[in-house]
Amino acid sequence: MDGTLIDSEKLWDVALTELAETYGGTLSDAARKAIIGTSMADSMRIFHEDLGQPHRDPAVSAAWIDARILELFGTGLRWRPGALALLRAVRAAGIPTALVTSSVRPLVEVALETLGRDSFDAVVCGDEVDAAKPHPEPYLTAARMLGVPIERCVAIEDSATGVASALAAGAAVLAVPAEVPLPATEGVHQLESLTAADLELLAALLGERTAGL
Structure with missing residues (x-):
């Protein structure tokens, strides 16, 4: 779905960047690329490790991302070419x-x-x-x-x-x-x-x- 049918990865960029800023950090390009296509559990593990904050509760971060993505998805989704x-x-x-x-x-x-x-x-x-x-x-x-x-x-x-x-x-x-x-x-x-x-x-x-x- 994401990246194949709809151009939604940029919306994930927004949500992940905002959460990283909330945690006082910056998500690296390498970690962002590693997250693409993974499950939420793996995404949050990569996310927290990249920020140097492995102590973070993945369930709390996942809930924040889910809520923000729901908002962003509601603004409209674009089809990928073809x-x-x-x-x-x-x-x-x-x-x-x-x-x-x-x-x-x-x-x-x-x-x-x-x-x-x-x-x-x-x-x-x-x-x-x-x-x-x-x-x-x-x-x-x-x-x-x-x-x-x-x-x-x-x-x-x-x-x-x-x-x-x-x-x-x-x-x-x-x-x-x-x-x-x-x-x-x-x-x-x-x-x-x-x-x-x-x-x-x-x-x-x-x-x-x-x-x-």
Whole structure:
């Protein structure tokens, strides 16, 4: 969701920067990049360690971030280039679709006002799985909810954490970096933007994936 479908990472920048200032510190660029795509628990661990304040209660910080992000999400969300067109094409073709995100359900509910509640047959949130990305559970859960073998799924991701989760689950993977460049990874097709993606490409990626099974 964040960074793949909607341009929301900049809103996370605002919230994290504000919380760091509240704690009398400054979040480093390296830590901010490391946070992208991680669960809230991992994000707060990285955040506190970077500020030199590991004693901070992660639950308190997470609650502050959640509340601030809810406010920021309410100001409006912008689609990433090509994301809306591709999602519409997938839905028009009748392809089962799931949203798999590390964000928690309350934030996702706000984002769905922009994304469209009928855009997905299943939604898997970060607070609804026992193990978050990069663990494969989120994508395996989505495939199970769709009633589709994971080998017949294409995952579209913008972060290294998400790519690792999808690969570990066994899906074909299309990577479209947003805020942080991604290294070339065997078995992962990478594009600069979803404006270059269409149904034919997704089918080709799936064909390549299943051909090797």
